[in-house]
Amino acid sequence: MTSTVFFGIAELVTNDELLDGADHSQHLGRLNDAAVVVQDGLIAWVGPAAQAPPADDRQDVGGRAVIPGFVDSHSHLVFAGDRSAEFAARMTGVPYDGGGIAASVNATRAASDEELRALVGARVAEMRAQGTTTVEIKSGYGLSVADEARSLRIAAEFTSETTFLGAHVVPPEFADRRPEYVELVTGEMLAACAPHARWIDVFCEPHSAHAFSEDEARVVLSAGRDAGLALRVHGNQLGHGPGVRLAVELGAASVDHCTFLSETDVEQLAAASDTTVATLLPGVEFSTRSPYPNARRLLDAGVRIALASDCNPGTCYSSSMPFVLALAVREMGLTPAEALLAATVGSAKSLRRNDIGAIRPGNPADLTVLDAPSYLHLSYRAGVPIARALASGGCERLGTGIHRPPDR
Ligand code: NIG
Ligand code: FE
Secondary structure, eight states: OOEEEEEEEEEEEOOOTTOTTOBOTTSSOEEEEEEEEEETTEEEEEEEGGGOOOOSEEEEEEEEEEEEOEEEOOBOOOOOSOOHHHHHHHHTTOOOOSTTHHHHHHHHHHSOHHHHHHHHHHHHHHHHTTTEEEEEEEOOSOOSHHHHHHHHHHHHTTOSEEEEEEESSOOGGGTTOHHHHHHHIIIIIHHHHGGGOSEEEEEEOTTOSSSBOHHHHHHHHHHHHHTTOEEEEEESSSSSOSHHHHHHHHTOSEEEEOOSOOHHHHHHHHHTTTTOEEEEOHHHHHHHTOOOOOHHHHHHHTOOEEEOOOBBTTTBOOOOHHHHHHHHHHHSOOOHHHHHHIIIIIHHHHTTOSSSSSOOTTSBOOEEEESSSSTTHHHHTTTSOOEEEOOOTTOGGGGSSSOOOSOO
16 A cells, blocks of 8 residues: 655646535636645545645645546547648648548558557557546457457557447448448457447448448447447538437437537437537547537537547547647637536546546546646647646556556
């Protein structure tokens, strides 16, 4: 049993609505001049520094702010190859349609396990260095039984939040045989992948010739559910469409992108707010020159929202949650407090996790420190690398990558 007290915390954001003596005005559970005691990787005590209990170790945070580590609930880190030229072409007006995914599939299939593992590890390290402590990782650039299964095996080395995305696009070799590909995904591929995945996802997008229709997506998600996986949906990214409707109908934990939402979509999401989270991915709008969804409209309607990076080689090759927060504040109508909540408790909820996203006794010690006196600097100092996940004394797994909970 080793304990460490972190003191000298100028501002502590806990997201704990029950914390005594905290400022709860924006649901952040904020304390000034605070301390946190970590014991064996878990939060043991939170409160004013002057009342901190003794601990084996003392670490001075030096007047910085500490926040709950970011929960990045949507990423595609298992890929090889480079698509920067596609990004450059888009910036001159070429629209995104999902066709470039095939290039990543070719490069990923050609990579060795060691190469893929090193690529994922470097991206996960990049995330931690920017304050992320939990990441969800999807497959989706293998699109064969063997390549999807190994993508998930490698992802599972870094996180328990793994998502089978065999229904990312129809691979070129199945272009004229779509029903056969859906059969493969829901049959042999699902059987090989389900043991390595917690979630199943589908790119449901009638505006892309490569992605899946509402009916195809329903078949894929239903098969996944029957195999014991919980559901997520890529929906409403390139235009108005059925993604939100389908996600709500099937009780998915999250529908992600939500770039184009009708009034009916918003009403359905609000009515399903206990079950289905709308995950917004503003890095995608940035990198595809798309209009940003109005997050204010969603909050005002009672929709539960999350923010995530969608780090992937096509629509957003940024792993930076601070960048996502800055975009959400500047372009989507959120206050800095709302953006931080969406990127922590909101994204935790989208993963159906109650043990992360808040600094509360009993939770994993997922602490992120800011080289700044307040969380407001996250969007105020956009582009400046002020956030990093804190490796806490006596907690080895915090130093090894992204937090991996025992409850997989
Ligand atoms: O979430 N929309 C589908 N999938 C990814 C992009 C994949 C790619 O272009 O490589 C996304 O935006
Ligand atoms: Fe995605």
